Amino acid sequence: MIRMPFKTLRLMMYVFIGGYCVFILTPLSWMVFTAFKKRSEIFANPSGLPSELYFGNFERVFSSGIGTYFLNSLITSVFSVTGIVAISTLAAYALARIPFKGRMWVYMLIVASYAVPLHAVLVPMFQLLDGFGLLNTLAGLILPYIAFGIPFTVILLYAFFLEFPKDLEEAAKLDGCSQLRTVFSIVLPLSKPALLSAAIFQVVFVWNEFLIALLILTSKGVKTLPLGLTSFQGQYSSDWGAIMAAVLLSALPIVALYLAMQKHFVRSLTGMGK
Amino acid sequence: MTTLTISNLCKSFGDVDVLHDINLAVQSGEFVVLVGPSGCGKSTLLRLIAGLEDIVQGTIQIGERVINNVEADKRGIAMVFQSYALYPHMSVEQNIGFCLRVARQPSALIQEKVQDVAQTLQIKPLLNRKPGELSGGQRQRVAIGRAIVRDPDVFLFDEPLSNLDAELRVQMRLELMKLHNRLKATMIYVTHDQVEALTMADKIVVMRDGVIEQVGTPIELFNSPCNKFVAGFIGTPKMNFLHGHITSVTEQRLHLDLGGGIALEIPNRWHGLDAAQQGKKVCVGIRPNEVSETKHGLSTLQGTISVVEQLGRETLSHMMLPNKQYVSVLENGQHFHDVGTPWTVSLNPEAIYLFDEREQTIALTKEFA
Numbered sequence: 035m036i037r038m039p040f041k042t043l044r045l046m047m048y049v050f051i052g053g054y055c056v057f058i059l060t061p062l063s064w065m066v067f068t069a070f071k072k073r074s075e076i077f078a079n080p081s082g083l084p085s086e087l088y089f090g091n092f093e094r095v096f097s098s099g100i101g102t103y104f105l106n107s108l109i110t111s112v113f114s115v116t117g118i119v120a121i122s123t124l125a126a127y128a129l130a131r132i133p134f135k136g137r138m139w140v141y142m143l144i145v146a147s148y149a150v151p152l153h154a155v156l157v158p159m160f161q162l163l164d165g166f167g168l169l170n171t172l173a174g175l176i177l178p179y180i181a182f183g184i185p186f187t188v189i190l191l192y193a194f195f196l197e198f199p200k201d202l203e204e205a206a207k208l209d210g211c212s213q214l215r216t217v218f219s220i221v222l223p224l225s226k227p228a229l230l231s232a233a234i235f236q237v238v239f240v241w242n243e244f245l246i247a248l249l250i251l252t253s254k255g256v257k258t259l260p261l262g263l264t265s266f267q268g269q270y271s272s273d274w275g276a277i278m279a280a281v282l283l284s285a286l287p288i289v290a291l292y293l294a295m296q297k298h299f300v301r302s303l304t305g306m307g308k
Numbered sequence: 309m310t311t312l313t314i315s316n317l318c319k320s321f322g323d324v325d326v327l328h329d330i331n332l333a334v335q336s337g338e339f340v341v342l343v344g345p346s347g348c349g350k351s352t353l354l355r356l357i358a359g360l361e362d363i364v365q366g367t368i369q370i371g372e373r374v375i376n377n378v379e380a381d382k383r384g385i386a387m388v389f390q391s392y393a394l395y396p397h398m399s400v401e402q403n404i405g406f407c408l409r410v411a412r413q414p415s416a417l418i419q420e421k422v423q424d425v426a427q428t429l430q431i432k433p434l435l436n437r438k439p440g441e442l443s444g445g446q447r448q449r450v451a452i453g454r455a456i457v458r459d460p461d462v463f464l465f466d467e468p469l470s471n472l473d474a475e476l477r478v479q480m481r482l483e484l485m486k487l488h489n490r491l492k493a494t495m496i497y498v499t500h501d502q503v504e505a506l507t508m509a510d511k512i513v514v515m516r517d518g519v520i521e522q523v524g525t526p527i528e529l530f531n532s533p534c535n536k537f538v539a540g541f542i543g544t545p546k547m548n549f550l551h552g553h554i555t556s557v558t559e560q561r562l563h564l565d566l567g568g569g570i571a572l573e574i575p576n577r578w579h580g581l582d583a584a585q586q587g588k589k590v591c592v593g594i595r596p597n598e599v600s601e602t603k604h605g606l607s608t609l610q611g612t613i614s615v616v617e618q619l620g621r622e623t624l625s626h627m628m629l630p631n632k633q634y635v636s637v638l639e640n641g642q643h644f645h646d647v648g649t650p651w652t653v654s655l656n657p658e659a660i661y662l663f664d665e666r667e668q669t670i671a672l673t674k675e676f677a
Contacts, residue, residue, distance in 0.1 A: 201393035204360050205454075209407035210381035223397045 069278040076274050091279035095266070100280060102255060103262030106172060107241060107284075110258055113176045115236045118183035119229060125184070126191035127217055131203070141192065148185035152245065160249055174250045175258070179240050187232045194228040195221070230298040234291065241288055259284040310371050310384070310461035310494050311336050312357070317366030319352055319518075326352050327518045330366065334462075334511075337492045339485075343505040343541070344515035350498045353515075354464050357496065358387045370461055381407070386455035387464040390471065392447045394439035394454070401426075401435040404453045425453045428490075445476045452487070465497040469504065481508060502542055506530070514538050536667040539593050545624055547661070548599065548635050550592040557583050564592065568631025574607045575657045579671045590670070591663040596624065596638035598659035607655040609635060613645045627651050 168174030359380030533539035552566035
């Protein structure tokens with residue numbers, strides 16, 4: 035086997051990571067620069083830095099109702115993620131710790147449901163929501179998000195709870211805790227990293243989700259941000275400054291969340307929340 | 309003051325039988341040590357007493373009360389886990405007081421009890437720290453504090469010192485013994501370390517493969533092991549075992565063939581050993597400190613020194629016999645034997661044990677017992 039000197043290997047890795055960063059960051063920085071440029075400058079100097087910070091694009095975005103989209107996305111995210119994490123936590127704990135007949139079958143079904151592609155169930159889901167009168171409501175969006183978010187979150191938390199130290203739960207039992215009290219007083223406070231990881235994953239998914247929202251929501255008052263952005267494109271087909279400003283605003287909460295929770299996010303990707 | 313009685317207790321996990329027909333009586337205030345090799349069922353027995361495993365067959369009584377179906381927290385027991393099992397997100401004070409909070413005791417009472425326990429265990433300065441900020445010994449104290457605060461009838465310890473270094477283990481061992489003397493509580497302690505068992509116990513329960521092999525005081529077990537397993541398990545260094553068969557028996561002498569041309573002649577001190585036993589397989593047991601260079605005239609063995617361990621105050625030498633069996637010799641003082649040189653040693657005839665084919669100890673005659 036040919037052994038590469040460590041320095042050469044490190045250099046190659048830096049070159050690769052550097053190239054990848056350029057690949058990812060170029061369109062993002064282009065978006066940020068364009069959001070602060072006047073219309074004339076966007077075409078005269080498309081890839082350069084803005085000559086001055088121009089906020090006119092943002093003013094036009096705010097005046098055209100992005101606040102409603104923002105609020106809808108926020109409500110959808112908060113309720114969906116709370117629902118996903120709450121249901122998945124109890125389900126995963128029960129699967130990991132409470133012996134019952136067919137437990138592995140239930141777990142396998144949940145794992146299998148994760149493999150079902152979204153597109154395969156779009157039509158029945160639409161009919162179901164129509165039947166319940168939930169089309170064009172945020173509840174009609176939140177419920178499918180919860181359903182689609184549960185399998186992955188259960189898998190993530192199940193792995194975590196399986197390795198949770200049993201001694202702590204047994205000590206709690208000897209201290210007089212019921213099973214539910216053990217979960218809430220001992221297990222959950224110590225599962226914060228796993229719960230945060232699960233929540234971050236789901237926030238990113240729900241905040242950016244487009245297809246279900248496009249199917250369920252048609253009236254302007256209930257649209258979420260990704261859907262709202264498309265209407266910007268129609269309205270400002272030549273106003274690239276406003277479009278970029280709107281995209282920047284919609285990306286900001288997720289970027290802020292990522293920066294705040296970076297540690298947990300990376301941990302969840304590398305070690306299933308441990 | 310509480311007694312604990314275990315009757316006909318069995319436990320299996322699936323098809324694997326872990327405990328077979330366990331019967332044990334623990335007197336009030338007694339310090340009982342369950343000892344045995346890994347997988348012998350001692351921790352399972354402790355968990356059954358604690359209520360962490362279901363009892364399917366047999367009964368456990370604390371005092372007059374059968375506790376088979378009593379919830380773990382209502383049994384009047386407290387347990388110290390091998391891993392300490394302190395709640396990492398709670399301070400020491402919260403850890404100790406948690407069971408009282410769960411029981412909805414008034415906060416003034418909780419505060420008072422926690423302070424009392426902290427005073428007893430000298431951990432008052434640690435009350436506001438989290439378990440992660442404590443050393444192994446301090447965590448151990450907190451775990452014991454959490455048990456004491458419940459004022460239990462029976463304390464259970466599951467190998468509580470196994471995570472500590474050698475020095476701290478000795479120190480904590482002494483502290484536990486002091487605690488037992490002060491509280492006069494019934495304590496059941498699980499360990500695989502026979503030194504811990506010998507030094508701490510009022511009574512030792514030796515277990516193997518889910519069966520109690522022998523129950524007795526440390527000295528009883530050391531002096532009168534009921535079988536080869538107990539004889540080998542109790543005592544450091546381990547007892548020597550030499551396998552052979554009886555070639556001839558007289559009232560005064562027993563002649564053994566150990567194989568490889570080694571003949572051993574020892575005084576006959578055993579009950580029921582007569583000419584009819586000729587040809588039977590037996591095992592000779594002798595503790596290393598009862599083997600020496602001193603000539604007893606009888607019971608001598610010749611071999612080659614293969615390893616010499618200098619222990620400071622003592623020297624432990626291992627001699628290989630021509631039949632490839634080893635004999636360990638523990639001598640007081642420092643001896644510098646040359647490895648590979650021939651050596652002749654004698655067995656103290658009064659310290660020889662004899663085990664039959666089923667590895668049971670053959671009883672001594674009344675004259676020698």
